[in-house]
Amino acid sequence: MGRRNLRSLLKILDVSQKASGQEINLAKSKCVVGGTSNARKNLLAEDCEMILSDFPDKYLGVILVPGIIRAKHVCMGVRRNVARKFSSIPIFNMSVYKWPKKVLKDSEKIIRNFLWSGDPSIRKIVTLKWEKTCAPLAEGRLGIKQLNKSMLMKMCWKIQNGNDEWSKFFQGKFQDKNCNWIDYYKKSSIWPGIKWVVAEVFEHSRWLVGDGTNISVWNDNWIKDKPLKNIFPENSTMLQNPSMKVADLIRDGEWQIPANFLEFFATSELPVIDNKGDRRIWSATTSGKFYVASASNCIRKKFHPVNWAKTVWHKNIHPNVSSNFINPKYLEDILKLANHKSPAIKELWRVVALVTLKDIWFLRNRTVYEEEQPNLNALKQRIIHFTRECDVRMTGNMWNSSYDLQVLKFFDLKCKRVKTTRITEIYFHLPNPPFILICCDGASRGNPGEACYGFICRLGNREYMYAMSGGLGLATNFMTEIFAILYAGEWAINNNFFKVCFQTDSQAAIAAFQNEEVPWWACTRWNRIKSTLQDQYFIHGYREINFSTDLMTKKRSRSNQGRKEKI
Numbered sequence: 001m002g003r004r005n006l007r008s009l010l011k012i013l014d015v016s017q018k019a020s021g022q023e024i025n026l027a028k029s030k031c032v033v034g035g036t037s038n039a040r041k042n043l044l045a046e047d048c049e050m051i052l053s054d055f056p057d058k059y060l061g062v063i064l065v066p067g068i069i070r071a072k073h074v075c076m077g078v079r080r081n082v083a084r085k086f087s088s089i090p091i092f093n094m095s096v097y098k099w100p101k102k103v104l105k106d107s108e109k110i111i112r113n114f115l116w117s118g119d120p121s122i123r124k125i126v127t128l129k130w131e132k133t134c135a136p137l138a139e140g141r142l143g144i145k146q147l148n149k150s151m152l153m154k155m156c157w158k159i160q161n162g163n164d165e166w167s168k169f170f171q172g173k174f175q176d177k178n179c180n181w182i183d184y185y186k187k188s189s190i191w192p193g194i195k196w197v198v199a200e201v202f203e204h205s206r207w208l209v210g211d212g213t214n215i216s217v218w219n220d221n222w223i224k225d226k227p228l229k230n231i232f233p234e235n236s237t238m239l240q241n242p243s244m245k246v247a248d249l250i251r252d253g254e255w256q257i258p259a260n261f262l263e264f265f266a267t268s269e270l271p272v273i274d275n276k277g278d279r280r281i282w283s284a285t286t287s288g289k290f291y292v293a294s295a296s297n298c299i300r301k302k303f304h305p306v307n308w309a310k311t312v313w314h315k316n317i318h319p320n321v322s323s324n325f326i327n328p329k330y331l332e333d334i335l336k337l338a339n340h341k342s343p344a345i346k347e348l349w350r351v352v353a354l355v356t357l358k359d360i361w362f363l364r365n366r367t368v369y370e371e372e373q374p375n376l377n378a379l380k381q382r383i384i385h386f387t388r389e390c391d392v393r394m395t396g397n398m399w400n401s402s403y404d405l406q407v408l409k410f411f412d413l414k415c416k417r418v419k420t421t422r423i424t425e426i427y428f429h430l431p432n433p434p435f436i437l438i439c440c441d442g443a444s445r446g447n448p449g450e451a452c453y454g455f456i457c458r459l460g461n462r463e464y465m466y467a468m469s470g471g472l473g474l475a476t477n478f479m480t481e482i483f484a485i486l487y488a489g490e491w492a493i494n495n496n497f498f499k500v501c502f503q504t505d506s507q508a509a510i511a512a513f514q515n516e517e518v519p520w521w522a523c524t525r526w527n528r529i530k531s532t533l534q535d536q537y538f539i540h541g542y543r544e545i546n547f548s549t550d551l552m553t554k555k556r557s558r559s560n561q562g563r564k565e566k567i
Contacts (some may be wrong), residue, residue, distance in 0.1 A: 006047055026050055030057065069189055071100045095151035098193035104148060111144070131301050137313045140306040142323065149200070150295035152193040156201045157290045159194070161280055179214075204284045204298050208524055210277035212246030221283075222246060223265050232264060274524040275531055281520045288520030311335065316347045316393040317354055318386075324358050331357075342404055343396030344416040351390050352411075355383050387411050428545050431501040433460035438488040439541070440504045441549040442472075442480020443557045451475035453484035454553040457491070466491070467549075469556040480553075481509035482522050489529035489536075498534040503541045505550070510538045 017023050030053035033041040045052035056065035093099075099107075108130060110120045115133070117124040128141075135141035159170045174191060175181055181198050207215045207222040215222050218229040218238050229238060237260055249257055255270050281288030284298050311332075312325045325331070331353070338349035359382055366372040391413050398404045398416035408415060431437050437458045444451040454469035468491065472483055485502055492500045504510060512518050518526045530536070543550045 003044070003047060006044060010048065032057070065189055069097045069100070069192070071102045091147070091151070094148050095155055096190055096193070098152060098196050099148050115142075115144075132303065134300060135303050136297070138305050138309045139303040140309055141303070145293070145296045146300070147292070147296070149197055149299055150292050153197045153201050153295040153299075154290060154292050155190075156194050156197050157282070160201070160205075180219075200295075200299055204282060204295075205280055206283040206520075207246075208274055208279045208281055208288075208520065209246055209250075209271050210274045210279065212248075212250050212278065214278040215246040217244045217246055217249070218242070223269055223271065228264055235264075237261070272524040272528055274527050276527060283520070286519040287517060288523070308332070311350070312354070314347075314350060316390060316395070317351055318390055318393070321351075321354050321358050321386075324361070325354065342399040342401075344394065344398035345396075345404060345407060347394045347396040348387070348407065348411065348413070351394070352383065352387055355386050355390075359383055359386075384411060388413065426542050426545055428541070429539070430458070430462060431460050435460055435499045435501045435535075436465070436492065436497050437501050437503060438492065439546050439549045440481070440484035440488050440502060441543075441546055441553045442477060442482075442484045442506075443550075443553040444475055444477045444480050445557050448474055448476045448479075450557055451477075451480045452553050452556040453480050453487060454549050454556060455484055455488040455491070456549050456552070457488075466495075467552065469552050471556065478506070478508055479519075481506040482512070482519060484553075485509065485513065486522055486525050486529070489533070490525070493529060493532050498532070500533060500536045502536065502538045503546060504538070505541055505543045505546050507540060510540055513538060 013024060026049045029048075029050045031045045031048045031050040032053050032055065033044050041052055058064065112130065112133075113123055114120045133142050134144045134146055136143045159167050159174070162168075171179070173188075174186065174194060181195075202221075205221060207220050209215065209222060216227075219227050221227055224231065232238065249255060249261070250273065253273060255267075255273070257267065257270070282290040282294065284294040285291060308325075308331060313319075313322045334353050335346075335350060338346045341349070359379055363372075363374060363379055367374055388411060394413075394416070396416060397419040398408070400418050405415070437460070438455050439458075440453075440455045442451065442453045451472040451474065452469060453472060454467070456467040457465040459465060468487070470487070472480060475483075481504055485504065488502065489500065492498070502513075513526070
């Protein structure tokens, strides 16, 4: 850059400062110049009135360096940050660069030492494999997240799907003209990290079909869980039409599938065409939005869920106590002794039981290995003291009885809130004509479990019209409520009812439709329903009002799942 161009740039900055009222602090700014002599570098720095700097440098915790990132670039301050914030190591750096294996191993070593010994510099015999330690609480582990790869997946997702200037810049740098990631070397400090996670990001991405112009029939995930080229390799139709788009299978907004394509998929598998254009979504979340937590869950090693996780890792138990229990088979029998007690007593009993077991266990170890003499009074005082410290975590309601008061007084705990019964009047309302009322409901035996949906249709003058129920296979309660509304809306359109009032007992389903947060697997169907209906709204109704639909869906969930019933 010549001095003339530099002065023009400084004038633009000066105009921007005067227009916005925000001034650049030149004393805190740095000037980096490359590809010229030291004398010219100093000259340009004097024109900028900034400090002359060089790479590597740091900005917002990220080391700025051209080329490949080495261990020396990211290990500065890692030990101090890991020891102080556990796994919250420099997030900005981790979200931009692929850390060398040596740095990742050193970081995990520090975290392991801190976890098992309490001191990052003291090594202890490993109690549990690291991959098992990083599994979530529901699988009986500690839920420690490994962030480097998942944070880089976030950056890759933003580059691939963003419309910002910086996203378009990196798309032009790291993608070819067909919007595919390059597979050759590129001198860049961030490209190794992007290349490391491209496969995982693609695996959990999926296209929602709009006009199909941006979706490859063979190379993209749009109809099955994998691209068709992976399911049908070396197929003659694919080899003859390698660049075929999904738009070639759509005519006037409807599917036009050639007969020879039915060997790849059935017509029932074809997605509903959306009017909002092609959209790429993150299939690992219900909303279709990318989250680092979901990315971490996708790439970690999976273990079988355990049924005792919610009991041990309960919110009213201190993690220092919960972390000492792995597969406590005897705990269920102990907790059963608190059955038919108030929520406050159940919480207290759970805390006291776990604290007692943990302190007895630790006392036994000290007696065996450190030759400490057991002191039952000291043990009792430690249990009472730690239980009292957990008081702030206990939120259950007590019963207004002398038993509850005596137990709380023994542990010197404050009284809990007493929950009173409140009677609420509920009414059944019909919409004003020409609106029709469709009462929707879903049921799942297990959540998730064998599920079904159902809906009943009535005119505004109370006249019954139609009822239908059907099975959904394995699904959650929320999914059944969503599907019930979708099937009800499609029935109304097919029978020329274009003003509909949907009634359901699920506040979550109503919020999803009203806030435009419909799950990605349902949004295309809902967009088509919404664009066809002239008017629609939702009302909440208790199941005591919606009892006919509730009974119909529960009956369906206990019977044949695949068959539909129409009344």
